[in-house]
Amino acid sequence: MLVLLLLLLLFVGCGAPSAMPESGDYPPVFPDYVGVTVPEGMAPLTFQMTDGSRQRIHTTRVGDTLWYEVTAWQKGARQGVRYKPFPVYISHDPIDPYIAYRLIEPGYESWYDMGIYQRRLSSYVETPIVTNAANNRGCVNCHTFPSGNPSQMLFHARGAGGGTVFIHDDNVRLINLREHGPLKQGTYPTWHPSGRYVAFASCQTHQCFSVADSQPIEVYDTASDIILMDLETGGITAPPFLNTAEVWETFPSWSPDGRTLYYCAADSVQPMPEARGRLHYRLMAVDFDPATGTFIQETNRQIIKTTETKFEPSFSFPRVSPDGRYMLFTASAYATFPIWHKEADLWLLDLADGTIRPCDELNSPDTESYHSWSSNGSWIVFSSRRIDGRYTRLYIAHHDGNGHFAKPFLLPQKYPAHNTLRLKSYNIPEFVCGEVPHHQKAVRKLFPAKAKGDKPVADRQQTPASKEWIIN
Amino acid sequence: MxxxxxxxxxxxxxxxxxxxxxxxxxxxxxxxxxxxxxxxxxxxxxxxxxxxxxxxxxxxxxxxxxxxxxxxxxxxxxxxxxxxxxxxxxxxxxxxxxxxxxxxxxxxxxxxxxxxSHRVREVERYSAVEYAASRHDWPRVLRRATPEATRDDRQLLPYALLALTESGQLPDRMMRYPVRTVDDFCPESWSDRRGLAFKACLYECMGIPGEAIHNTFQAATALPHGSSFGTLRALVRLNRLKGDERLAHKYATILSHSTLHKGWGKDIPLNEAPEQSASDRLSAILNSSQAPLITPTYYYNVTSLIAHGAYSKTLADRSLCGLLLQGDLVRFRQMYALFPHAEGEPVPALYRDALSSVSHLPATP
Structure with a gap:
């Protein structure tokens, strides 16, 4: 009798499992990784249900496609829902192993912590390259590497005693550009492919605040020119035609062969900031002779004359693909600092035939701004504010070599919630071909602890041989 | 033992x-x-x-x-x-x-x-006023920031004037306080954490949450981690006020990773970005280029808002009392005539005296 009872209980308890409800839709996951293309060897994509449901993920690889089958249980529910499996495509085009970026609060005038960090793409490991603890909480920005070379970089370290820090292996130098040649400050550096020259914009940058909710901040220049530094001679030149008061030039960017400098230029408007709505930057190009280090003024030209848009766009951040065929740039309604412009989008110009288009496959209703190409041109990384409208996050997209991009994916994190919990924005993402050494100690030595009456102007160098200050 | x-x-x-x-x-x-x-x-x-x-x-x-x-x-x-x-x-x-x-x-x-210690009492009084103002408890602010207390500690004066404005008593009671210039409403030199916290409170009251967020951010940069419980709570509140539920949800989610704010964010819907066509986004941004600018000068901001057509009773009082402090009675009369007045509403004595003192002058267009 007892045995029969137990058997009965067993049958009742283990009755045929009720069929799991299935959904014909892809699961609503954050980040949205449905149908994205990732490089082989990328850190695993982690995601969560947007409504916070518990989830179980089953992954299957079929050829070059990873299929994610997600079953989700809402809080308190015993019955889950099995969603339609979604694909993630794997590309065999290699990607540079690291991305360098700055982390900073998306604030207004000041900050607490900021730093230049690097992220290994095959894992979730993020390490600092240099933070502003090295320069007495001043600003560190505009990091750039010649052709993604991790052993050579420069960045600006602002604040008392600041300047531009040049790093080549263990040699770390601080140069105040304002004290050389044309006596101009440098920003938005671009390293010539030969490694010999660096072009900078030299801007007088301000910001203003408005009551408009759609755009509380506008960052603008009241003057900007382009200067060129020759690292072999240490000389800095300011070509007169790129240094006029009537035209504001900014965002220099070299072509991969180093024979053309692309930049943005706008006719100056007054008064600023009231007239900022009339400030439109156009894309320009000028030929360059690397042997003599001179620009050929006669070749100075506007490269996009008209666009099929209802408005006159303002262009920024021109970046040419490594094969020299395409230029990716940012277009906004006006002015020069697109990160605070919700309408800012990425556009692509085919330099071979002059066609131009907004990259709808990359853009979102929120801001898209800074971007860079991987060293083989197969990938781009760009910054976007699409998650919350304020905190910039990094997206990577595959480029097929013919001017088309796959759906971009958010830089994966170990825990997807990290994208929400991080109180910092990612700035200036740049691909790097290897791990950048930790430069904190060497840079700290360039910035003695704050002292009253400090004279911060001389160039300084810290070499591993002497470990001493050398005043140039 | x-x-x-x-x-x-x-x-x-x-x-x-x-x-x-x-x-x-x-x-x-x-x-x-x-x-x-x-x-x-x-x-x-x-x-x-x-x-x-x-x-x-x-x-x-x-x-x-x-x-x-x-x-x-x-x-x-x-x-x-x-x-x-x-x-x-x-x-x-x-x-x-x-x-x-x-x-x-x-x-x-x-x-x-x-x-x-006088200093301890001063800090305590300021903290009490700051605490009450952050909760918009204006009677409590005025109980602490009395005319005598503000004479003793002028740092309390901006809070007192804010409380008077928000409780509709500015024209009646302003002159009992040691007010010297329009700058007393919001000292331009206040750029430390406390000053910025006051400005955040002021601009929230003036209905400019974006500027309140700006000052809240700025105040937070003086703190370790660049943020704090007070900052995050203010950012949740201000972003909801601004209608930005996405950001409010973000800050609330961060707060929920502390011990006492576990439930934060659950009542804030996690909406997708508001649907907006490309042309709507463009019009919004182009309109924003015409929007009034916010400067560090409080009274400039008040007049700029009015010049752009903004009106509220408190904004009118700020503008009119500012003109009186500047001694510009002629413009005071012009502005007073511009603002709507409810029928039967008594004219504050300060305004009445100012109007009568310029009544002999011819009206200017």
């Missing part, structure tokens, strides 16, 4: 609790709003990159509870009693009574110094 030790420990606890609660309750409560304790990876990374990470963590963990009245004094009392017990164990060979007496005398001296 043990009995005496616990008696002295209890006395220590009681003295500290009473002294803190009687002398510095708001100073302690405000400490919570400047502190931050989270279990996020970035917070922990920043904490362990700084000196004394465990002390920092423990301190900030305890500071969370200072949010509640009495909690700060009770925690400090317990810490004091524990310190006494530990020290008494250390000194037990030298006799408990001499040590206990010395400890008690030192403690009482500290309490007397705290109770009699």
């Amino acid at each position: 043990r009995h005496k030790r616990f008696l002295f420990a209890f006395a220590t606890f009681a003295i500290i609790v009473l002294a803190c609660q009687l002398c510095i309750p708001y100073t302690l409560m405000q400490q919570e709003s400047y502190a931050l304790f989270l279990t996020t990876s970035d917070y922990l990374r920043e904490t362990f990159a700084a000196p004394w990470p465990m002390a920092h963590l423990a301190g900030n963990f305890l500071l969370q509870f200072f949010h509640f009245p009495w909690a700060g004094p009770l925690i400090l009392g317990l810490l004091g009693a524990m310190a006494y017990l530990l020290l008494s164990l250390f000194f037990r060979q030298k006799g408990i009574l001499p040590f206990s007496l010395t400890f008690t005398i030192l403690l009482l001296s500290a309490v007397i110094v705290m109770a009699s």
Whole structure:
């Protein structure tokens, strides 16, 4: 009798499992990784249900496609829902192993912590390259590497005693550009492919605040020119035609062969900031002779004359693909600092035939701004504010070599919630071909602890041989 | 011996609790709003990159509870009693009574110094006013920031003027306060954390949440981690006020990674970005290029808002009282005529006197 009872209980308890409800839709996951293309060897994509449901993920690889089958249980529910499996495509085009970026609060005038960090793409490991603890909480920005070379970089370290820090292996130098040649400050550096020259914009940058909710901040220049530094001679030149008061030039960017400098230029408007709505930057190009280090003024030209848009766009951040065929740039309604412009989008110009288009496959209703190409041109990384409208996050997209991009994916994190919990924005993402050494100690030595009456102007160098200050 | 030790420990606890609660309750409560304790990876990374990470963590963990009245004094009392017990164990060979007496005398001296210190009273009064203003409790602000108190401490004056404005008493009572210039409403030189916190409160009251967020951010950059409980709560509130639920949800989610804000963010819907066509986004941004600018000069902002067609009773009072402080009676009359007035509404004595003093002058267009 007892045995029969137990058997009965067993049958009742283990009755045929009720069929799991299935959904014909892809699961609503954050980040949205449905149908994205990732490089082989990328850190695993982690995601969560947007409504916070518990989830179980089953992954299957079929050829070059990873299929994610997600079953989700809402809080308190015993019955889950099995969603339609979604694909993630794997590309065999290699990607540079690291991305360098700055982390900073998306604030207004000041900050607490900021730093230049690097992220290994095959894992979730993020390490600092240099933070502003090295320069007495001043600003560190505009990091750039010649052709993604991790052993050579420069960045600006602002604040008392600041300047531009040049790093080549263990040699770390601080140069105040304002004290050389044309006596101009440098920003938005671009390293010539030969490694010999660096072009900078030299801007007088301000910001203003408005009551408009759609755009509380506008960052603008009241003057900007382009200067060129020759690292072999240490000389800095300011070509007169790129240094006029009537035209504001900014965002220099070299072509991969180093024979053309692309930049943005706008006719100056007054008064600023009231007239900022009339400030439109156009894309320009000028030929360059690397042997003599001179620009050929006669070749100075506007490269996009008209666009099929209802408005006159303002262009920024021109970046040419490594094969020299395409230029990716940012277009906004006006002015020069697109990160605070919700309408800012990425556009692509085919330099071979002059066609131009907004990259709808990359853009979102929120801001898209800074971007860079991987060293083989197969990938781009760009910054976007699409998650919350304020905190910039990094997206990577595959480029097929013919001017088309796959759906971009958010830089994966170990825990997807990290994208929400991080109180910092990612700035200036740049691909790097290897791990950048930790430069904190060497840079700290360039910035003695704050002292009253400090004279911060001389160039300084810290070499591993002497470990001493050398005043140039 | 043990009995005496616990008696002295209890006395220590009681003295500290009473002294803190009687002398510095708001100073302690405000400490919570400047502190931050989270279990996020970035917070922990920043904490362990700084000196004394465990002390920092423990301190900030305890500071969370200072949010509640009495909690700060009770925690400090317990810490004091524990310190006494530990020290008494250390000194037990030298006799408990001499040590206990010395400890008690030192403690009482500290309490007397705290109770009699003008600076401590000043900080406490400011903290109380700041606390009340952050809750828009204007009667309480005015009870603390009296005309006499603002003469003694001019830092209270902007809060007093804000409370007068928000409670509709500005034209009636402004002149009882030691007001000298329009700058007293919002000193341009106030760029430290406290000044920026005031500006955030002011611009929130003026209906410009974006500028309140700006000042809240700026105030936070002076704090370790660049944020705090008070900052995050303000950002949740201000972003909801602005209609930006996405950002409000983000800040609330971050707060929910602390001990006392576990439920935060659950009532805020996690909406997708508002649907907006490309042309709508473009029009919004092009319109924004025409929007009035916010400058560090408070009165410029007031006049700029009015010039762009903004109107409210409080904005009108700010503008009119500002003109009176500048001695510009002619413009005062022009502006007064521009603003709508409810029928039967009594004209404040200050305005009446100003209008009558220019009544003999011909009206100008």
